[in-house]
Amino acid sequence: MSAGNMSLTLKVWRQKNGKSEGNFETYSLDGISPDMSFLEMFDVLNEKLVSENKEPIAFDHDCREGICGTCSMYINGRPHGPLKGVTTCQLHMRSFQDGDTIVVEPWRAAAFPVVKDLVVDRTSFDRIISAGGFVSINTGNARDANSLPIPKESADEAFMSAACIGCGACVAACKNSSAMLFTSAKVSQLSLLPQGQAERKIRAEKMVAQMDSEGFGACTNTGACSAECPKEISLDNIARLNREYLGSKITSSLV
Amino acid sequence: MSWLTQTLSSSIGKKLIVALTGLFLCTFLIVHAVGNLQLFKSDEGLAFNMYTVFMTTNPLIKTISYGLYAFILIHAFYGFYLAYVNRKARGTTNYARINNQSSWSSRNMAVLGTVLLVFIIVHMSEFWYEYKFGHLPYKSYTIDLAQGTVVNTENMPADFVLNSKMEEKLNDDNTTKTIIVKDLYVEAQEAFSNPLLVLFYVLGMVAVSLHLIHGFRSAMQTLGANHPKYNPLFDFVGVWLFAILIPVAFAAMPIYFFVQHLMQ
Amino acid sequence: MATSSHLDAKIPDGPLDTKWTKFRSSVPLVNPSNKRRIEVIVVGTGLAGASAAASLAELGYQVKAFCFQDSPRRAHSIAAQGGINAAKNYQNDGDSIYRLFYDTIKGGDYRSREANVYRLSEVSGSIIDQCVAQGVPFAREYGGLLSNRSFGGVQVQRTFYAAGQTGQQLLLGAYSALQRQVGIGAVKMYTRHEMLDVVNIDGKCRGIIVRNLVTGELERHSAHAVLLCTGGYGNVFYLSTNAMGCNVTAAWRAHKRGAYFGNPCFTQIHPTCIPVSGDHQSKLTLMSESLRNDGRIWVPKKKDDNRPGNDIPEEERDYYLERRYPAFGNLVPRDIASRAAKERCDAGYGVGPSKMAVYLDYAAAIERYGRGEVNKNNIENATPELIQQLGKAVVKEKYGNLFDMYKQITGEDPYEVPMRIYPAVHYTMGGLWVDYNLMTTVPGLYALGEANFSDHGANRLGASALMQGLADGYFVIPYTIGAYLAGEIRTGAISTEHEEFAKVEAEVQGKIKKLLTIQGKTSPETFHRKLGKIMWDKCGMARNEQGLKEAIAEIQALRKEFWKDVKVMGEENTFNPELDKANRVADFLELGELMCHDALDRNESCGGHFREEYQTEEGEALRDDENFMYVSAWEFKDESNWELHKEELVYDNIKIAQRSYK
Incomplete structure (x- = not known):
């Protein structure tokens, strides 16, 4: 058959x-x-x-x-x-x-x-997350889930960014091998949610620094990443990361 | 100020420099295009030549123009530097086949930028250098003060030299004045009788169009300006103003002179 | 095979609802300075593994985490669609810890341990709190509060979800907590490392042998405790909804080093999967159970009816679930829906090119929703086309992503033709036997999540797997492990130079060398396929004594053939997926036999285990509480020889009843 x-x-x-x-x-x-x-x-x-x-x-x-x-x-x-x-x-x-x-x-x-052959090493993505792609909340410290209402639009938008599967197609599609779409999706998800506010500035700074040190290129806004993303992560995330990063660099107290 | 150097040397910081200098160059283009519209005035170049004097003598404009030269160099330097870094990030092996889902111009900003750099060098040696250091002839215009019209013009002899770029005096009849000014207009007339140069300029403007159709929108994105309410405006300005109107206006100038030359 | 019936689950005394609280408050502690000197190994980084590794590192233990994937984020927990249960009672519909406990025990057909399930229900709420605090974007209502939906087998709305990607979002939450600990050096992460054995010294688990899958080198890692969070073994059937890499190797090697295997025959078959399209099929794809809310399941009344589904008139269709179970209809539990589909196909009424599928038809729902829209909008004289159009729009809104997925895989448009579905192996309730502390029968060796047998009995309810994995990792093991590690503070660093490490490593090495030197004619893939067919045919949805006995003989023969004729390409010390595969298939070939023994031993039908000899006159499962109310825990003796230990199940708080969905 x-x-x-x-x-x-x-x-x-x-x-x-x-x-x-x-x-x-x-x-x-x-x-x-x-x-x-x-x-x-x-x-x-x-x-x-x-x-x-x-x-x-x-x-x-x-x-x-x-x-x-x-x-x-x-x-x-x-x-x-x-x-x-x-x-x-x-x-x-x-x-x-x-x-x-x-x-x-x-x-x-x-x-x-x-x-080997078609297999590549994508651990650089893990290291970008390690640099700041999290909310620092130890197990057992959380308050009741419904004590913090989150507007549906924010939750939905954060979900769209969180849908990234970390496959690396964005890097592969980009002529600069930039990891901006991947990094920005995580930064966006957490900056859109109230839980992510405490570390918002430091997160953007650290994740971008790690991304750069891994040897990814700089984004030139060609849009190939989003066009090839299997989860159709939007370019809006990259603009948001630019805002978060520059805003943080200008206003954070880190000298 | 380690935070500042750190910021500007990060991938986003480098892009920020390219974006900000690029946007400045965009505003320059608007001014330059509007000013050059004087070329189309049928007064045998008086308005254009006067505009040129203004642009090269006004202290504020002069200061800005030095900034402009610096910005062009910074924009070009960072553009090439980014292209180099980005090429390195690609790794040692190229794809055998690319079927990239992005626009051609967005992928070839460095190529377009190189074309534009060559264009700027040719353009400046043709006009800016000639005007400043070359031997442009002078031209005198006699103007009816009541009507404001040019009543007589006269090309000054080739060895005529002024201490300044322009001299203005009231004639004895008290109804006319004479202006003697460096004649860049005729330089343009002569230069654009050469069809090869005209073609070069038109292609240069195609490059401007392609560079800006991506460049303007990309600069906005780098600055983080991306919002569903305003994106249509950014798109409109990027396409209609920077990728169509300005390059077309510029390209019209050499073509205008060339057509004039043909009709003579 | 020998049997014994003494197995201490170490369940704390006292009333059910205070067992956990009291235990938690009295369990020995390890002081912070000692924690720094204690090492814990976590194998597997799915929901259970990632949450355990992160939580233990937060407590101050030195943690090493291992996964065979290229990143901890890829563990198969990521594929769970539906949701996660929690007794939050946010909907004010009468939910409670007791209700969740009761539903889970009943859903498991009274084959799970009361104390464990009650603890699971108790911590379920904290899981949601923790995940939300991590930034997991659960679905919300317009007021900003969390949204819930209902799931099969229960009467309250207690399932939290993030579109159809709940598992992904929960795993990414746990993964980010793990990566945070990796970033600060509290967890040392080893990706592309596969555990191939455990090392026991003086009766305690002291470490593991892993293979670096990139270089092929074997490595020794020591620790004071080892946590296996390595998932289920559904891939023993070859075709399942599991990921290609899911395997039993870690659990099985632990089993062979002394950990008992609990209830291996309890496997869950999910009724709504996309059917097999050909021999090339490598895995099966699940379609969310929610499709049964609106779709009608049927087969033709005539045998071998080859007409396309749409050409078969209404009166020639057999809506067999509605016919057999008028009360629940298409919404009967998973095990019942699955068996009924198999029964029809086996009887020759199957549809599609393979004849191993039934229709899941949305035509009636489209019509019904279309008419509803027409009424709602007061449209007069609506044409049939308009009704169709409006109905399809409603269905698209509710199930659009599932319909798209179906079309992507089959190339057929489910809006126009009925979908074809067939059951597929989805989850394994069985696993390593663990006590209340989640410790296996080897001291210092723990099993968490799907890898253990603990909480689901003979059948798992929807949206409970995610709950259990995270409960074990976030809220159970961080406490219970103290009971053991408090006794390890004087142990000091464990040397990997110990002769036992050398011995076990040599055995692993020998096995690998043997696999590579056989150089027979048949690929590991082919053996896996053959094993899968035996298991599916004889130890699948329905089992009988004769079939199981045949299966045992066939598996033994296949295993012999494997060790004579397997062909593994590539070299030892390189990246070699063929060798990885061969290693895994070798273990499946042993596990398969044990599953058949277990199924043969259990002379009753319960939950996912259906023995054809034990059914009611109407063909329903017939449980035997008198003789089989126990957990089967199998101790490995030597090849094809196990000893059965029974853990008697005691129900003090729940009245046992027969499930009926008629």
């Missing part, structure tokens, strides 16, 4: 590890069903490679339902492929034509070094 009839040519980036040079390998693949997800197509390819005694292609993936942010393929020149608002794992082969050549690359950014 599954046998499909699509034939594809895949040009996939292969790289042994972070130190070695990489190159493209070309593979042809038959019997692909349009109902397969893009990653399932890669499973088929890997099974084929194993049967030919070749090492399968390493790629990051986990939940396969578009929420964990692990999958990270740069497909035909676009992070997560041709669809808008969709992660690689939710992309299906019916978005391609029989006979297509598909070029698959890892995210490319100095701050995302390649681990």
Whole structure:
């Protein structure tokens, strides 16, 4: 019931590890069903490679339902492929034509070094969060949840920013490899909510400093990040981060 | 002041410098375009030449213009520096295929900026340098005081030199006055009879348009000015004023002279 | 296999509603200067792991946290959609700690421990407070207060949610608390590290062996206590709603080092998942249970009816849930809805290309909502097209994101054609057996969240998994761990040079080398698929003695074949996902057998465990409280040999009743 009839040519980036040079390998693949997800197509390819005694292609993936942010393929020149608002794992082969050549690359950014093949190291994102992407509240210190009403609009807007899955498509899409969309989404979420006010200034300063020290580029407002974001995080967040950062730098008591 | 240097050397700070200098250059463009509209006045260049004298002698304007030169250099320097840093952030390997979902101009601000820098150098050597250090001829205008119209003009001999840029005297008949002024107008007339230069200027204005269609809106975003109520206004100003009206007005000038030259 | 029935859960004495308070106030403490010298390892960074690691670090313990993903934020807790329960009674609808406790025990079909569940209900409110304080953007009403919705199996509104991404938002809250501790150096985070064994010294758990998944090197880490927060084992079925990386390895290796495994056969099958589209299928996607509120479930009355759903006239459709359970209809609990779908498909009435699906039809709801809109807006002589249009708009507002997801995956438009759904493995109630302190049978080794067996009995209610994970991590372990660690203050630093570390590391190394040297013909993936099929067919939604016995034999044979014929590509000391996979499949191949033994032992039907021999005349589950009101805790002896320990369940506060949804 599954046998499909699509034939594809895949040009996939292969790289042994972070130190070695990489190159493209070309593979042809038959019997692909349009109902397969893009990653399932890669499973088929890997099974084929194993049967030919070749090492399968390493790629990051986990939940396969578009929420964990692990999958990270740069497909035909676009992070997560041709669809808008969709992660690689939710992309299906019916978005391609029989006979297509598909070029698959890892995210490319100095701050995302390649681990192997299509797998990159995104721990820089974790370090940005560690620098300030939290509310400092120890367990057990919270007051009753309803003692602090939050306007629905603020809560909804904060939620939209909090929807970021940290996949790094924004960095991959950006010609400057800037992490502004990622950083700004977290800064926005917490600056929109009353809980985030106490650390509002220091948060923006520290997160931007960490972002810069990781080697991400500067935002030049091209908008590619938001256009490619699988969760469609808005550019408004970046403007808000600029405001938060500059406002904090000018007014905070840190000399 | 470590906080200030820290701020300005951060990624957002660098952008802030580019944005603020850029916005200043935008306001300069408005002034420059409005002033240059004098070129279209059919008074054989009197108004334009007088405007030029004003712009190069008024102390306030002179001060601002030195600021302007500095801002152009800072804008260019930081622009290139950012482009370099951003290129480095991209890593060592380029994508084999790019299908970027952003506008061409937004991705090529540094290229457009380089074109504009070349343009500014050519433009300034053509006019500013000639005016200040070159040997521009002088022209005298006789003006009817009652009507305010130019009744006679005379090109001064090539070796005629004044101590100042302009000399104004009341004629003996008490009804006319004569103004002798450096004739930048004729320089423009001559320069823009060259079709290659006209083409260069028109392309320069295309670059201005493309640079500003992204630049203005981007500068607002960098300053954090992004609000659903005002975004339409920013878009309107960015597109209609800076990307269309001003470049078109500037481009019209060389074309105007070239057409005049053809019709002679 | 031998059995014994003495297992002390260390439940505090006294009345149910003061057990926890009294225990908390009397549990031994570790003073702050001693905490600094005590190390705790947390394996897994989902809701339970991240919240535990953060909370323990806040208390002053030295914490090391491990996850196999590239970031702690990717743990599969992130995929939970629906919500989290809490007995806040914000809706003033009569909710209380006791009610939440009662609903959870009843939902679990009377196979969970009273004291644990009551404690869970007690701390549920604090979880919401903590999450809100962290900046978790829960849904709110216009007045700015928190919004609640109702969920299956209960009569109050106590579920807090953040659109369809509650798990994501809660996990990001716990993750940010964890990253804060990482930032100040209180937690040392190890990403892309997989735990491959625990090290016990003199009867106490003293550390773990992990593999650095990037370099392939084995590392030894010592600690005074080890917390396994490694999630469930649903992937033993190959196809499940779990993430690809979810595995039982950490729990299983702990089990083989002395931790008993509790109720392994209790697995939850979720009724509304998108059906399998082909052999290539790698995982299944859940569609929120809320779809059953408005959708009608049916199959054709005729066997092997190949007409498209829309072409089958009304009188030839069998709305089997409405027919069998007129009182609850399409809203029967998960286990019942799942079994009924399987029954129809097995009988030959399934739909779709695979015939392993039933229809979830929104046509009636669209029509009904459309007419409602027409009435509301006083539209006269509305055309059928207009009614359709208005109805679809209402449905889109309520379920738009789910409909989009369905269309994305199947390529079919659910506004036009009935959706096809089929049950899928979703959650495992079973897990490592733990006492009231969440400690396993190995001193110093704890299990939290889905990795333990504790609170859900034989069936978990919706929106309870998030609650349990966070309760364990934020509000239980920080107190209960003191009971053990207070005795460890004189232990001092534990050396990883101890011979036991060397021995265990060598065993892990040997296993890896063996996997790499077999070089047979079959990929780990293929073995996993085969195991999944056995488990699904014979230890899935319905089980019987004969099938289970066959399954045990088949799994044993498959395991033998695995160790003879598996082919693992790549090298040992490199990033090698194939090797990771092989390691995990090897453990699933052992777990699968234990699940079958457990299911075979339990000669009754309860919750998610349905033994075909034990059903009423109408085909409903038949529980046997007389003989099976116990937790099965299995002790590993050696290959294919376990000893069953029984923890008798005592219900002092709840009157046991038969569930009925007719």
